[in-house]
Amino acid sequence: MNEGRLATYRRMRDFERTTEPRGDGTTGTGDRFVVQRHRARRRHYDLRLEFDGALLSWAVPKGPTLDPSVRRMAVQVEDHPLEYADFEGTIPAGEYGGGDVVVWDRGTWTPGEDDTAAALEAGTLHFELHGEKLRGRFVLVRRGEKQWLLLHKRDEHAEDGWDPEQHPRSVKSGRTNEEVAADPEAMWRADLPADQAEVRLRPSWEPPSDSELSELEGLKSKGTWDLQGHRISLTNLDKVLFPGRDDEEPITKRELIAYHARIAPVMLPYLAGRALNSHRFPNGVDSPGFWHKQAPSHAPEWLSTWEYPGADADDVQRYIVPDSPAALAWLANYAALELHPWTSPTSDVEHPSWALFDIDPGEQTSFDEVLTLARLHRAAMDHLGVVAKPKVTGQRGIQIWVPIEPRYSYAETRAWVEKVSRAVGNTVPELVSWAWTKTERRGLARLDYTQNVLNKTLVAPYSARPRPGAPVSVPLEWDELDDPDLTPDRWTIRTVLDRVATTGDPFADLLNHSQRLPPV
Known part of the structure; x- marks a missing residue:
């Protein structure tokens, strides 16, 4: 990291208060760009181009546009550290830039000149953006010490009347600034190394990859499935658990396992941190099921469980606490078709x-x-x-x-x-x-x-x-x-x-x- 280029950025921030990254030596790809929609004292968009170990940055009050007839004012601000390219969250009130930030667009950029530093010095920078929202050829033209104009060229990506405010959601999370402000998912700890600085405020989960789903589909009637680092022993995969309806094919255990793994990122927020009561149907829903609460002795070691301290001697002592897609897949293999979480978390079970x-x-x-x-x-x-x-x-x-x-x-x-x-x-x-x-x-x-x-x-x-x-x-x-x-x-x-x-x-x-x- 070019320490001198970040001196101004660091001087303007109190890292004891702000969750913004300090910039501690992250290596970039050299060609990333990001536009962050930032609601500070006034709403604006921050255009950032990776160059020479930092992010060249301009504040664009009305936001970039694909409309070639529109000129946008862009005010050059201090270079930002590379870690900032993924920052989405809030900056404390009273701090420089206090407000909420979303990753409005991102991708890669290609300079139009052989010597980017010389182009910046001369005051005209041509470049092409390859983002999710912004694509095509742009130019920044200096009109004062810090004032520039941002224009989109008339090319195949140009679109008359294109307004960034009609596309407010983050390309990183799909959320709006308002949603991030109300419930930030992560914060930056400036006192930690940059690769450890992002601290999740609430957990999130990823769905299984296409290759993991293909592996499940390719198993015979039983086998071992590797899902996100967990090995799950699966059995009777082709057993019918649900008859079809409306002339549809019946649903097998294999299909339920795949569903549990795929729905996990959406379903787990209602299960994680809570004891689980499950309704099991080992022989399918055409046969009687039964309620199961006790975590079985044969459960894998990686499956999270919780011992209920208030249980009487003859009550269930230990419960499953699902906390991963693999846990939901394991429950599906266990023929736990219905999942019923407690309404209180294990951390405060009486409330x-x-x-x-x-x-x-x-x-x-x-x-x-x-x-x-x-x-x-x-x-x-x-x-x-x-x-x-x-x-x-x-x-x-x-x-x-x-x-x-x-x-x-x-x-x-x-x-x-x-x-x-x-x-x-x-x-x-x-x-x-x-x-x-x-x-x-x-x-x-x-x-x-x-x-x-x-x-x-x-x-x-x-x-x-x-x-x-x-x-x-x-x-x-x-x-x-x-x-x-x-x-x-x-x-x-x-x-x-x-x-x-x-x-x-x-x-x-x-x-x-x-x-x-x-x-x-």
């Missing part, structure tokens, strides 16, 4: 972080009536100012999940949910029964607040259900309750990945949105 509403339809309850009850919950949450979202169960019902601060006991959480449930139920008494047993409910729905108890659970988001076709419990946005095509078992393990790829995970916004329960 739930979710309050749950369960709309449990009776034998005579239509799905239209379930939707009526769900919409009444929507109105109740709106009235109370509570952030929550619904989830179809994959069977017949709908649940409402409410993220809460882990400050309430289970008794307090259950009492709050009961008050809201009774207020909702009292508006449509013809649809709801409060009787405990199904035989006493006369076919009516029950608003089951009793799930808010230690070690009593509801099915996890994106878990399969034991029905033909392997339907999945899927989180929704509130307005999806008004979709005429919505059914509680609309998505299966064969279709829900396409939905996630298109719409994302509606519950993701809830994961770090803890809130207090308002009076009812």
Whole structure:
């Protein structure tokens, strides 16, 4: 790293406060570029070109454009360290550049002159960008000591009227500045070496690679699968676990294992750090299943488990705590079709972080009536100012999940949910029964607040259900309750990945949105 070129950058920052990288000797590729959308005192875009061991940097207030008729002002700022090319997060208020940053575009760049240093000195730099948003030939022309103009040439990539503000999301995470500000995923520790400086604030996971999925597909009826550094012994891969529906082929254990591994990055945030109760069907869903809680003695050493300190001598002592795609794949091989996490984390087991509403339809309850009850919950949450979202169960019902601060006991959480449930139920008494047993409910729905108890659970988001076709419990946005095509078992393990790829995970916004329960 050219220490002299970063002196100004370091002098302007207090690395005891800012999470920005200090710049400690990272070796680059020599041809990277990045544009970061930065909301500081004023919103702007930072264009950075890797050159001579650092990032040449310009602040572009209105952002780069593909429109060749537009000239953008670009103010040259201090060179930045190479580590900054991947920085996405927040800079503390009061620090230089305080605000939120996303990696708006990135790729490689090609200089138009043989001698880049001489071109910079002369005040005209031609270059070509090969990014995800920005492509084609650009030029920077100096118009003052630090003021430059940034233009896009009229080439095959030019696009009249192209506005960067219509493309606000990060190419690194898919998130907006607002989402990063509300929930930064990582921070930089300036007191650590650069290759260790990025500290994850919450875990994230990668899906299996194409080669790993091909290896699974190529196994015979049993074999060993290497998934992300873990060896999983798989058996009876071609055993049918779910019959098909609507003339589809039946679903084998192999397909469930692949689904668990692929959905893991989206599903694990609801399982990691929580004890698991699983519903197992070793002979498929056409045969009776059974609940399993105890971590088996034959579980691999890499599988995370937790010993419940409050367990009585005759209770389950040790639980599985899924924390990797390999753990979910192992559970699928174990024929754990339904996954039910505790609503409190193992780190604070007496205080739930979710309050749950369960709309449990009776034998005579239509799905239209379930939707009526769900919409009444929507109105109740709106009235109370509570952030929550619904989830179809994959069977017949709908649940409402409410993220809460882990400050309430289970008794307090259950009492709050009961008050809201009774207020909702009292508006449509013809649809709801409060009787405990199904035989006493006369076919009516029950608003089951009793799930808010230690070690009593509801099915996890994106878990399969034991029905033909392997339907999945899927989180929704509130307005999806008004979709005429919505059914509680609309998505299966064969279709829900396409939905996630298109719409994302509606519950993701809830994961770090803890809130207090308002009076009812």
